[in-house]
Structure formats: structure tokens, C-alpha cells
Amino acid sequence: MYSNSKYSVAILGAGAWGMALANLADANGHEVRLWSRHGSQTLETVLKDVQIVLSAISMTGVRDVAFQVNSFSLSPETIFITATKGLDPQTTCTPSQIWQTIFPNHAVVVLSGPNLSQEIQMQLPAATVVASNISTAAEVVQLVFSSHRFRVYTNPDPLGVELGGTLKNVIAIAAGVCDGLQLGTNAKAALVTRGLTEIIRVGNDWGAKTETFYGLSGLGDLLATCNSPLSRNYQVGYQLAGGKTLREILTNLQGTAEGVNTCQVLIQRAKQQNIAVPITEQVYHLLQGEITPRQALDELMLRDIKPEYNY
Numbered sequence: 001m002y003s004n005s006k007y008s009v010a011i012l013g014a015g016a017w018g019m020a021l022a023n024l025a026d027a028n029g030h031e032v033r034l035w036s037r038h039g040s041q042t043l044e045t046v047l048k049d050v051q052i053v054l055s056a057i058s059m060t061g062v063r064d065v066a067f068q069v070n071s072f073s074l075s076p077e078t079i080f081i082t083a084t085k086g087l088d089p090q091t092t093c094t095p096s097q098i099w100q101t102i103f104p105n106h107a108v109v110v111l112s113g114p115n116l117s118q119e120i121q122m123q124l125p126a127a128t129v130v131a132s133n134i135s136t137a138a139e140v141v142q143l144v145f146s147s148h149r150f151r152v153y154t155n156p157d158p159l160g161v162e163l164g165g166t167l168k169n170v171i172a173i174a175a176g177v178c179d180g181l182q183l184g185t186n187a188k189a190a191l192v193t194r195g196l197t198e199i200i201r202v203g204n205d206w207g208a209k210t211e212t213f214y215g216l217s218g219l220g221d222l223l224a225t226c227n228s229p230l231s232r233n234y235q236v237g238y239q240l241a242g243g244k245t246l247r248e249i250l251t252n253l254q255g256t257a258e259g260v261n262t263c264q265v266l267i268q269r270a271k272q273q274n275i276a277v278p279i280t281e282q283v284y285h286l287l288q289g290e291i292t293p294r295q296a297l298d299e300l301m302l303r304d305i306k307p308e309y310n311y
Helices: 016-027 043-047 059-070 095-102 117-121 135-145 158-180 185-206 210-214 216-227 232-241 246-252 258-273 278-287 293-301
Strands: 008-012 031-035 052-055 079-082 107-112 126-131 150-155
Touching: 008 016, 008 043, 016 031, 016 117, 016 135, 031 043, 043 059, 052 059, 052 135, 059 095, 059 258, 079 095, 079 135, 095 107, 095 158, 107 135, 107 158, 126 135, 126 158, 126 216, 135 150, 150 158, 158 185, 158 210, 158 216, 158 232, 158 258, 158 278, 158 293, 185 210, 185 216, 185 258, 185 278, 210 216, 216 232, 232 246, 232 258, 232 293, 258 278, 278 293
Parallel strands: 008 031, 008 052, 052 079, 079 107, 126 150
Antiparallel strands: 107 126
């Protein structure tokens, strides 16, 4: 199967991200089938004889949809791609871990990077990373989505690629607060840099490689999400700083700000593993309505002084 030049690709999730990826595969001449819970096509029809299944659904639906997919017969060579950025509240698992548990004998590929879907839909240039334990599967996915406007790199560390894209959403909320309070460029640079340190600390504990977080799915995605009003997570922070309530913001937000759920799950895991996550902690208290944006900042600035790195 891996020698084919054209593939049948089922995209699960017809939100902005799913549509952007569908358009990229379609532009490369692949047969693209789109499934949405609110669409007319059944999951069974979309999955029939499909070679690649890409999940771009929000975190809350991943486990349920994966079990539904498992009720249909698929070729053992079917490749799964996960493009969801989040953590499962029940288990703290990443999306790829959920797909791999349900489909232990299939190749699972993580797709993540600095990919604001609106910019990709506008055909602006972008790059992303596809990562898998099975290099041939990552290379197939690379071919399916690569174009002159969308550069795709492969990586052998799927967990690191996935965590980079997931954990940065929490830091993006903090970055939105920083801009909303008009704290300046120095403060924002410090926040994003220390945020990356926090992401690496969590990722290393999880078993991911440090160098992955300096790549597109870590630092790259962090820079894009922390600096763009197009980012839903950034918008949550920015609007909280402007005095809106979380409920108000989420009601009017188009799409899902995965960082809100990720923050809660990350706090849970950090406590279990005894990992220091000072920025995440303040974002958590802010989202819970326990402190104001200004108090969150003060807490971070008044922490005990320490070396930048622990050698």
C-alpha cells in the first residue's frame, strides 16, 4: 500500500482545521472524504476501503469516535493521523495514545505545527511536522499533505510533537493575558521563554525528547499561538484581561479553545508527578475565577529568585 502515489483519505471533523487539511490533500489529487457528526454521510460510508483516517475532532469526542471507528472493518494497513491538540480528562492520555490503544496494530501518525487554520485556508505559506514510531507511515503522510505552500517535516518522536502542540495552548492563554494587560514586549518575551521551559519539563517527565520542543511543533507552534489574535487560546487570555468572564468568552468563541481543558488535566498530572508548572498554575487559578489577571502576574513575578537552569 505504501507505494501508491494517490490515497483515499477520510477526514473526521469538519471544523476549520479539518477543512484546511482536507483542502491540502484534495489539492494534491487524493480522494478526500469528509465526516462530521452533523453531516449527511455515515461514518461507515466514509471509512469504506479507506487507506488513511485523519482525526481533527475536538478532544472531548476523540475516545468516542475512535471506538465507533473500531466497530467497522478496516485494512490492517490503514494509517491513522491525529491532528487534535488536547489531553483526555479521565486518563491524561494524549489523542495518539487513545488511537494507538484502540488500534494497537496500526500505524498512528501525529500531525502538529504552527498551523493557524485561517492562514492555511488563505493559502499562506506554513510548515508542520508528522511524527510516528513507524517512519514509512510518517513519510506517506508527508507526501499526502506536502505542497509548495505547506512544507511537511517528519520526526521520530510522536509524543514530543503531540505534547508541544498541546501544552503550548496553556501558555497562549497566559500570552493573551499579557497582551490584554498591555505589559509590553519584555514581559511577553520572558513569559513565552519560561513557558517553553515549563513545556520541556513536563514533556521530559512524560518521556519526550528535549530537542523536539525546539522544533516546529514546540517553539514554532508556541510563537504562532502566543502572537496571533487568530488563536482561540490567545483570545481567551486577552478577553479575560479585558474583564470578560470565561463563560462569556467561551459562549461567543468560534470553535474550541483546547487550552482550557488542557490546563486542568495538566495541573492534575503535574501534581501526580510532582512537576513544577508555575505558569500553568496561575492560568488554572485564573480560569477557575480564583484570581484576577493582575494577581496572576504578581504571583509569577514574586516567586523565589533562582538560577535560570538547574545543572
